[in-house]
Amino acid sequence: NAGVTQTPKFQVLKTGQSMTLQCAQDMNHEYMSWYRQDPGMGLRLIHYSVGAGITDQGEVPNGYNVSRSTTEDFPLRLLSAAPSQTSVYFCASSYQGAGSEKLFFGSGTQLSVL
């Protein structure tokens, strides 16, 4: 019973490098999202998806791309990393409709951009 699997747990990048944070869920959830968490800022929504093939921007989408080719996977891409993207990233999923208030989170990725 894996739930939401997020990889890697830690990553160090140099400015300008690209990388993809992986997120997969095995609960057949329609809704998936990516948040970043910075000290004093709480969790801020980056991108979200209400189903395969559908994505939309959250509060802080700049510098990030997403795609949702399957129900299970929702990768987050940093095309050209910047120090401002140093943060803890959480992927989350939930049902649509009833039960959607309960987000199931991955264990987080600590990303440092030098």
Next chain:
Amino acid sequence: RKEVEQDPGPFNVPEGATVAFNCTYSNSASQSFFWYRQDCRKEPKLLMSVYSSGNEDGRFTAQLNRASQYISLLIRDSKLSDSATYLCVVSRYNQGGKLIFGQGTELSVKP
């Protein structure tokens, strides 16, 4: 102005104390409200939903004041295990989806 605002604390209380957290939200279109708990930079977990009439779950009581756009969480008889960050969360949709998080209030319960 942030859409959801909380006093970041920290709140330092002795075991057995009663402590209350407040939260305000700016978007009057917000439909649903929740409290999440986060332990030491681990992933957040849903603590309870907040209903218009107020609701209780054991030692935890949540209140909503739509007119003042204000949410509260009361913890009675604090336990050491209650030490965590409490996140106020709102959504513009009836049952959730696209949740907006406050910055969290840190609680430390001391023996």
